[in-house]
Amino acid sequence: MTGSSAFTPPAPFTTRPTLHGTFGMSATTHWLATGTAQSVLERGGNAFDAAAAAAFVLHVVEPHLNGPGGDMTGVFVTAEQPGEPTVLVGQGPAPAGATIEHYRSEGLDLVPGSGALAAAVPGAVDAWLVLLRDHGTWELADVLEPAIGYARDGHPVLERVCAQIESLRELFTEHWTTSGELWMPGGRAPQPGELIRNEAYARTLERLVEAGDVSGQDAGRTARIEAARNAWREGFVAEAIERAAREPHRHSDGKDHTGVITAADLAAFEADYEPATTATFRGHTIAKTGAWGQGPVLLQMLTMLDGLDNARLDPSTALGAHTILEVEKLAMADRDAYYGDDERAAAALRTLLSEEYAAERRTLIGDDASSVLRPGAIDGIPAFAPPLRSDHAGGAAGTGEPTVPGASQTDPSDPVTDPATGARRGDTCHLDIVDRWGNMISATPSGGWLQSNPTIPELGFCLGTRLQMTWLEEGAASTLTPGRRPRTTLTPTLVLRDDQAVTALGSPGGDQQDQWQLLYLLRTIVGGYSPQEAIDAPALHTTSLVNSFWPRQWTPAGAVVEDRLGGEVIAELEARGHQVVRAGEWSLGRLSAVTRDPATGLLQAAANPRGAQGYAAGR
Numbered sequence: 001m002t003g004s005s006a007f008t009p010p011a012p013f014t015t016r017p018t019l020h021g022t023f024g025m026s027a028t029t030h031w032l033a034t035g036t037a038q039s040v041l042e043r044g045g046n047a048f049d050a051a052a053a054a055a056f057v058l059h060v061v062e063p064h065l066n067g068p069g070g071d072m073t074g075v076f077v078t079a080e081q082p083g084e085p086t087v088l089v090g091q092g093p094a095p096a097g098a099t100i101e102h103y104r105s106e107g108l109d110l111v112p113g114s115g116a117l118a119a120a121v122p123g124a125v126d127a128w129l130v131l132l133r134d135h136g137t138w139e140l141a142d143v144l145e146p147a148i149g150y151a152r153d154g155h156p157v158l159e160r161v162c163a164q165i166e167s168l169r170e171l172f173t174e175h176w177t178t179s180g181e182l183w184m185p186g187g188r189a190p191q192p193g194e195l196i197r198n199e200a201y202a203r204t205l206e207r208l209v210e211a212g213d214v215s216g217q218d219a220g221r222t223a224r225i226e227a228a229r230n231a232w233r234e235g236f237v238a239e240a241i242e243r244a245a246r247e248p249h250r251h252s253d254g255k256d257h258t259g260v261i262t263a264a265d266l267a268a269f270e271a272d273y274e275p276a277t278t279a280t281f282r283g284h285t286i287a288k289t290g291a292w293g294q295g296p297v298l299l300q301m302l303t304m305l306d307g308l309d310n311a312r313l314d315p316s317t318a319l320g321a322h323t324i325l326e327v328e329k330l331a332m333a334d335r336d337a338y339y340g341d342d343e344r345a346a347a348a349l350r351t352l353l354s355e356e357y358a359a360e361r362r363t364l365i366g367d368d369a370s371s372v373l374r375p376g377a378i379d380g381i382p383a384f385a386p387p388l389r390s391d392h393a394g395g396a397a398g399t400g401e402p403t404v405p406g407a408s409q410t411d412p413s414d415p416v417t418d419p420a421t422g423a424r425r426g427d428t429c430h431l432d433i434v435d436r437w438g439n440m441i442s443a444t445p446s447g448g449w450l451q452s453n454p455t456i457p458e459l460g461f462c463l464g465t466r467l468q469m470t471w472l473e474e475g476a477a478s479t480l481t482p483g484r485r486p487r488t489t490l491t492p493t494l495v496l497r498d499d500q501a502v503t504a505l506g507s508p509g510g511d512q513q514d515q516w517q518l519l520y521l522l523r524t525i526v527g528g529y530s531p532q533e534a535i536d537a538p539a540l541h542t543t544s545l546v547n548s549f550w551p552r553q554w555t556p557a558g559a560v561v562e563d564r565l566g567g568e569v570i571a572e573l574e575a576r577g578h579q580v581v582r583a584g585e586w587s588l589g590r591l592s593a594v595t596r597d598p599a600t601g602l603l604q605a606a607a608n609p610r611g612a613q614g615y616a617a618g619r
Contacts, residue, residue: 007527008316010537015609016616018532025605025618026050027592028431029065029508032155033057034607036146037433038617040138047439048076049138051431052128055445056147056205058429059461060198061155063450064164065508066429068201069241070447070464072124073295073490075276075287075504078135079438082598083499085276085287088443090127091466091490092120092269093341096482097260100472103480106257111468111480113550115251116244116259116453118465120486124445125232127271133225135439140225141209151460152202154195158613161196161450165189168451175250176454179462183450201460208232233270237459238263244456245463252550261463276494279353281306282525285496291338291345291477294548295491296353298514300331302521303358304365313526315519315540316565318572324522325542325559325578326365328515330374332545337375337383340477341485344381348477351378369577371544371557384476386546389553428490432504432594434603440596442492442504444513468550489548493517495525498598505593507608511548515541516589531593531606538564539588543581555579562588586610594618 019025024047026037037054041047051074059068066072074088103111112118132143165172166189172180173187182198183189190196211231212224219227231237245259276287279299286302288295304327305313314320338348351357361376375383428446447464455462469487470480478487491513495503503524507516516539523534543558559578561570563585574580592614595604605616 007310007314007523010529010533014530014532014536016532016606018530019605019616019618021603021619022436022601023603023619024435025594025603025616026054026431026433027594027605027607027614027616028054028058029429029590029592029614030058030061031613031615032061032150033431034615034617037431041435045138046136046437047433047435047441048131048135049143050435051433051441051443052132052136053143053146054431054433055124055128055443056144057150058431058445060147060150060201061158062429064161065427065449066124066445067448067450067452067464068125068204068461069119069122069453070124070445070449071120071122071466071488071490072127072443072445073289073293073488073492074127074131074441074443075289075492075494076441077439077494077501082438082501083496085278085494085496085501087274087276087289088127088131089272089274090123091292091485091488092123093483093485094120094467094470094480095261095265097262098467098480098482100474100480102260103472107255108253109472110550110552111470111472112465113252113468114452114465115249115257116261116463117251117257118467119245119259119261119453119463120466121261121265121269122241122448122464123269123271124447126229126269129225129229129232130271133222139221140212140228144205144209148202148205151198151205154197156193157190157196159192160611162190162192164451171250178457179450179455181457182455182460198460200457204237204459204461207236211235232266234263234267238266240456240459241266241463244454249454259463277349279303281521283497284525286521287494287496288491291349292341292485293488293491294335294339294514296339296349297331297335298491298493298517299353300334300358301327301514301518303353303355304330304362305522307359307362310526313522315522316538316569318569321540321565321569321573322369322576322578323365324518325540326370328518328542329370329544330361330364332511332542333373333375336373336386336546338378338381338477340479340487342477345477348378348381352376367576369557369559371577373546373554382475386471386476387473387552388546389551390556427510427590428508430492430506430508430590430592432506432592432605434504434594434596436601438501438596438598440494440501440504440594442494442506444490444492444506444508446490446508469548489513491517495521500598501596502598503593503595505591507589507591509590511545512541512589516591520591520593531595531604535589535591535593535606535608538562540565541588560588562586590614592616
């Protein structure tokens with residue numbers, strides 16, 4: 001049902017132009033990664049070479065948002081098969097020793113938000129090497145050269161990195177001393193713009209390259225990449241990770257524990273591919289991960305909204321904003337009841353994405369804001385009821401996260417950390433790249449933040465904390481289970497039209513990622529906005545969901561909006577019962593996107609201006 005109501009027109013200006021060209025486009029959450037990706041395209045590399053090079057740079061320049069010890073998911077198409085979206089699975093599983101019984105014996109009722117007990121098997125590096133092996137064209141040494149240079153010779157550090165390190169002074173000084181040695185040389189946090197180095201990580205990357213060189217020039221490019229993978233999965237990296245995890249260290253519960261991850265866990269994991277999960281909306285196909293990620297919530301939201309008139313799809317109006325918030329709550333409730341890495345979740349998804357189920361759920365959208373968790377019912381599959389820990393104060397920026405004294409209360413894209421325990425909420429990175437041949441990728445690297453775990457000194461990075469998205473209660477598809485992937489929030493997107501990929505997009509933001517991407521899709525597909533107009537437009541999201549990050553709180557009827565949404569719209573949302581937190585003028589979302597018109601070859605790119613960090617480039 002399309003209707004005829006027009007969307008609210010975008011502002012008469014944008015913060016930046018939507019870039020246009022025909023050669024190649026790159027958009028990431030840090031200008032150095034964008035520049036790196038574009039430089040690879042300029043030197044003949046394809047989108048996958050560029051994506052891998054940019055990703056390793058992001059490990060260096062956004063260490064508070066991602067790292068080599070973390071994870072990633074990507075979705076891509078190749079120029080040879082432009083209508084077959086494929087998911088790159090860089091989400092590692094729970095280690096063999098990660099059992100509910102062990103965690104309960106440690107006195108825990110939740111998986112911690114920091115410390116090695118929260119670490120899934122690192123999946124990001126292996127995923128990038130697999131993508132490079134199968135779809136790239138460059139040698140590993142050339143792909144890693146920019147990251148090695150920034151790590152060894154230094155790069156100008158972001159203000160937000162400095163603030164994060166300063167907030168961790170007590171933790172780094174008293175408990176995670178290896179992190180203090182790396183990030184606070186001389187006992188002080190770096191100053192914004194100061195050149196900082198991570199020579200240990202530079203050496204780690206150099207050793208991966210050397211492992212390939214040992215295999216011999218006659219072995220070929222694929223063999224050299226495989227040798228580097230083996231050094232990571234079964235060699236010096238895996239061995240160092242196991243040694244580090246065995247050392248007792250402070251976790252987010254305020255106690256010291258040892259981790260359970262071993263070298264054998266790394267050897268058992270290999271990044272892989274799987275077909276994307278898709279749904280259609282207004283003549284477009286949207287491609288996401290399976291139910292082991294939160295990606296299908298975007299498909300559920302769009303399927304519910306597809307049956308409504310355009311007047312109810314405009315995020316800039318009170319009716320549209322209310323409708324969107326209510327649809328987001330319904331999809332997120334299903335996420336927490338059914339999503340996970342098991343057969344039940346896969347079976348549930350067939351119902352959750354059906355038009356019949358969407359029509360049923362659509363009837364629950366009332367005139368007033370709902371304040372209860374309302375998952376749907378699926379025959380033969382019981383809905384898991386997650387423990388509800390209410391955050392009546394709204395948390396930092398209404399994210400449902402614990403408020404930390406002195407932390408930003410306006411930007412949920414900022415990591416916030418309890419300096420005494422490492423308890424944190426955080427963010428991630430993102431990249432979108434398209435080349436002149438039609439290769440296109442959207443990828444979201446995350447985890448392994450500098451605030452996740454103590455630094456492993458010989459490697460120059462730390463482990464991640466993705467297991468905090470699992471439950472220690474039985475009965476959920478996302479219950480902590482050895483060998484299963486945690487239900488990640490990482491959720492890149494591809495959009496196809498007429499069996500051709502036309503858009504790659506995504507955003508950092510944890511539970512907000514798909515909510516912010518929904519706004520972009522509604523404004524571009526239905527409202528006719530340009531990519532930059534859609535990114536710049538006022539954003540909003542619900543916090544009336546079970547937060548994916550420790551301590552797993554929720555805010556009944558919670559909504560966070562940018563003030564630019566307008567006083568009248570905000571007042572009506574409040575009158576409808578939404579518990580609104582105003583987040584400032586420019587604070588929500590870190591979207592980026594690239595597009596390609598298959599008929600003409602015209603390329604576009606746009607990036608988020610919020611935080612003055614993400615940039616697009618192209619020609």
